Amino acid sequence: GQSLEQPSEVTAVEGAIVQINCTYQTSGFYGLSWYQQHDGGAPTFLSYNALDGLEETGRFSSFLSRSDSYGYLLLQELQMKDSASYFCAVQTGANNLFFGTGTRLTVIP
């Protein structure tokens, strides 16, 4: 079967750094995507890793280790607006995304 594990909830202080981990077990693997979803909003694409290593986009970075079936999303200089749910999603085939259950991030003052 296929599985994705990520923490259900994370709380962090404004201005701090937080890391959201994702481990996966899937039958196929093309890459790992991350999406952000605010309450009542639509998921929005954040990043994609197909190769091992760190990808940086502004305050957000995403890491992948294919050998460990593991990735993480790193959020720096946290802002209140970063409070949202974050989903990792494994691309198991062309145009096929398998989503995790999401991590709810709460940023506190």
Add this chain to the structure above:
Amino acid sequence: EAGVTQSPTHLIKTRGQQATLRCSPISGHTSVYWYQQALGLGLQFLLWYDEGEERNRGNFPPRFSGRQFPNYSSELNVNALELEDSALYLCASSLPTAEGYEQYFGPGTRLTVT
């Protein structure tokens, strides 16, 4: 550029009825995806359409079906509604040249089955 649009925003149906949800992708996007997001769960993949054809479907019963029109808009039909079908249904689209890892989502249709 207009984003992905979905209608209706909310839909209330009775068990056993049929529901039809609609989606218009971003202009230039030919792939449309449907997901179910039940409370506390992640996004469960339902269907993928591209160029008018169903390309893949998730682990859902046949009463979940849909189609894609020549203008690339799509509709999702859910027959014989059950209480557990109550969820947020999200539509997404992607560029024809992409591999689908970057999908653009609409705001969703909240389906409530009573």
